[in-house]
Amino acid sequence: SKPRVLVTRYVPYIFEQLERAHVDVDVFERDDVAIPREELLRRVQACDGILCMLTDQIDHEVLASAGSKLKVVSTMSVGYNHISVDECRAKGIAIGFTPGVLDTSTAETAIALTFMAKRHAMASVNSAKNGEWGVWQPFQYCGSDVEGSTVGIVGLGRIGAKYAQIMKTAFNCRILYTGPKEKPEVAEPLRAQFCSLNELLGESDIVSVHCPLTTSTRHLFNADTFPLMKSSAVFINTSRGPVVNQDALYDALVAKQLAAAGLDVTDPEPLPVDNKLFTLPNCTIFPHIGSATIKTRQAMADIAIQNVLAGIYNKPLPHAV
Numbered sequence: 001s002k003p004r005v006l007v008t009r010y011v012p013y014i015f016e017q018l019e020r021a022h023v024d025v026d027v028f029e030r031d032d033v034a035i036p037r038e039e040l041l042r043r044v045q046a047c048d049g050i051l052c053m054l055t056d057q058i059d060h061e062v063l064a065s066a067g068s069k070l071k072v073v074s075t076m077s078v079g080y081n082h083i084s085v086d087e088c089r090a091k092g093i094a095i096g097f098t099p100g101v102l103d104t105s106t107a108e109t110a111i112a113l114t115f116m117a118k119r120h121a122m123a124s125v126n127s128a129k130n131g132e133w134g135v136w137q138p139f140q141y142c143g144s145d146v147e148g149s150t151v152g153i154v155g156l157g158r159i160g161a162k163y164a165q166i167m168k169t170a171f172n173c174r175i176l177y178t179g180p181k182e183k184p185e186v187a188e189p190l191r192a193q194f195c196s197l198n199e200l201l202g203e204s205d206i207v208s209v210h211c212p213l214t215t216s217t218r219h220l221f222n223a224d225t226f227p228l229m230k231s232s233a234v235f236i237n238t239s240r241g242p243v244v245n246q247d248a249l250y251d252a253l254v255a256k257q258l259a260a261a262g263l264d265v266t267d268p269e270p271l272p273v274d275n276k277l278f279t280l281p282n283c284t285i286f287p288h289i290g291s292a293t294i295k296t297r298q299a300m301a302d303i304a305i306q307n308v309l310a311g312i313y314n315k316p317l318p319h320a321v
């Protein structure tokens, strides 16, 4: 019989491509909600491969529910913190992800947030819209220029390096970076300087987070670290929400320990509309749109399809974790 692939979200393109590849496709019928947990647990039992989204927790319970025929978990994302990697490895289940194709889109999202934060864009937009803006004033709504800033990159991976490259070449920024290890071959063309997190926080005008969510980066930004930032600095996060202790970020913004924040990711997602971060004019929150361009999402879908097809036929994945 044909191999069976569970697709956890209704994406016509993915469905059509898999049908064309002569696999038996079990697709969740909706594109506007994540597959309910009980549906995932039930449907996973019969499949050889899963094509999932970052909204699906592929954890012990799901892997236990899956039959022994499950060979591959292919996520349409570069992040894979929602997948129990160790358990997949132990069970010989391949994991596919989508690195490389979303670096530019995500770096550009971080740049958009950087300018929002540096130029008080939230407060300005609201003021223009709600009639608060009376007349042009010489020193109203003034922020600071991005050009010539010192930029601290937390995690100089593909996306962090792309952001750093744009900030350096377009805006003549000085680049600092931190992470588990020095990356001389990436750092050298950027003339990026490796330093500790504490040093980076103390020196940067812009701190931009590009690390994966792991046990060592969970709440890396907390009540001990935010106060180390310059009071004029901005904090940008396009990685994963739980890298930040949001209560600590709120307190730090209110205490003016930093000037502004731009977040593409929160914990949870969506952030409840009554969350106190929404009350702050100096905190911009995007609905996880880092990779959200047509071109990039198309490329991510293609890689996720190729990964799941390789996995169900026991071939090496083009992009394996």
Ligand code: GLV
Pocket (backbone or CB within 6 Å): 054, 076, 077, 078, 079, 080, 102, 239, 290, 291
């Ligand atoms: C988006 O957050 C991704 O991991 O691709």
Ligand code: GLV
Pocket (backbone or CB within 6 Å): 078, 079, 099, 100, 156, 157, 158, 159, 160, 210, 212
């Ligand atoms: C993260 O996976 C990156 O590509 O930087």
